[in-house]
Amino acid sequence: MKTINTETGKKHTPQACSQFVLPVRDTLDLLSGKWKLPILGALMFGKKRFKELERDIPRITPRMLSKELKELEDNQLVTRTVFDTKPVTVEYEMTTYGKSLEKVLTAMKDWGTQHRKRIMGKKKQA
Amino acid sequence: MKTINTETGKKHTPQACSQFVLPVRDTLDLLSGKWKLPILGALMFGKKRFKELERDIPRITPRMLSKELKELEDNQLVTRTVFDTKPVTVEYEMTTYGKSLEKVLTAMKDWGTQHRKRIMGKKKQA
DNA sequence: GTAACTACTATACAAATGTATACTGGTATA
DNA sequence: TATACCAGTATACATTTGTATAGTAGTTAC
Numbered sequence: 001m002k003t004i005n006t007e008t009g010k011k012h013t014p015q016a017c018s019q020f021v022l023p024v025r026d027t028l029d030l031l032s033g034k035w036k037l038p039i040l041g042a043l044m045f046g047k048k049r050f051k052e053l054e055r056d057i058p059r060i061t062p063r064m065l066s067k068e069l070k071e072l073e074d075n076q077l078v079t080r081t082v083f084d085t086k087p088v089t090v091e092y093e094m095t096t097y098g099k100s101l102e103k104v105l106t107a108m109k110d111w112g113t114q115h116r117k118r119i120m121g122k123k124k125q126a
Numbered sequence: 127m128k129t130i131n132t133e134t135g136k137k138h139t140p141q142a143c144s145q146f147v148l149p150v151r152d153t154l155d156l157l158s159g160k161w162k163l164p165i166l167g168a169l170m171f172g173k174k175r176f177k178e179l180e181r182d183i184p185r186i187t188p189r190m191l192s193k194e195l196k197e198l199e200d201n202q203l204v205t206r207t208v209f210d211t212k213p214v215t216v217e218y219e220m221t222t223y224g225k226s227l228e229k230v231l232t233a234m235k236d237w238g239t240q241h242r243k244r245i246m247g248k249k250k251q252a
Numbered sequence: 253g254t255a256a257c258t259a260c261t262a263t264a265c266a267a268a269t270g271t272a273t274a275c276t277g278g279t280a281t282a
Numbered sequence: 283t284a285t286a287c288c289a290g291t292a293t294a295c296a297t298t299t300g301t302a303t304a305g306t307a308g309t310t311a312c
């Protein structure tokens with residue numbers, strides 16, 4: 001069985017492959033769901049209340065906002081703080097950990113920006 | 127209407143937000159689908175034929191392999207080359223463009239690896 | 253002539269994900 | 283007493299995504 005590629009010299013084994021696939025999948029899963037990016041995008045500019053997020057993110061329903069915020073909280077990217085005002089206010093804020101993911105997101109943004117140009121450019125020629 | 131956050135000083139406008147959300151979504155979409163990562167993972171070690179990929183990726187069906195390879199090809203991350211042998215052989219290979227995405231994937235892998243440790247660590251304490 | 257190889261495609265179904273719409277409980281204001 | 287605010291939840295449905303299983307066409311080996 002061939003396990004060594006002549007070009008890269010790297011071994012292709014189930015082990016080597018899963019050391020790539022599993023952690024990338026973990027990162028990807030944090031961002032999966034239609035509304036994670038808009039929520040993180042909104043929170044990148046500072047903390048926000050539930051209703052503020054609902055207003056800032058067009059077409060999101062409270063069900064989805066609640067659900068995806070909970071997932072972001074579970075993954076420690078966002079904190080939820082309840083204030084005993086009347087009526088109650090709840091603030092959502094990015095954690096420093098969440099900000100560490102921002103660096104990865106910025107790499108994705110930069111690649112995506114030039115990809116968008118590349119695809120648009122091709123369309124012009126077609 | 128409040129558009130300036132006192133902490134970051136960055137403006138939060140629909141425009142600023144979509145300049146983040148849209149390109150990140152583009153990058154994310156390229157990787158969406160259960161089998162994209164295993165396929166890219168396999169092709170990172172060199173070119174492969176259809177049947178080789180089918181054998182290397184446990185439990186993938188030919189339908190999904192075909193479908194996801196087509197999407198990777200559409201996005202210019204992978205090339206498909208048909209050889210006039212008998213029976214025909216078809217080779218799939220990462221493009222240099224695909225390799226430029228590898229850098230982003232590596233950032234995701236690194237973040238995901240330490241995230242995995244963090245989550246595992248928390249579980250031990252619970 | 254029949255079995256096996258390659259690289260797929262077709263059909264039907266199951267599971268996951270997202271949407272629409274309405275509703276809850278507590279407080280304050282008119 | 284009626285209405286509005288906040289931060290959600292409940293239920294049913296629609297859409298998207300993935301799976302299971304079988305079949306295609308062309309060639310070669312037995």
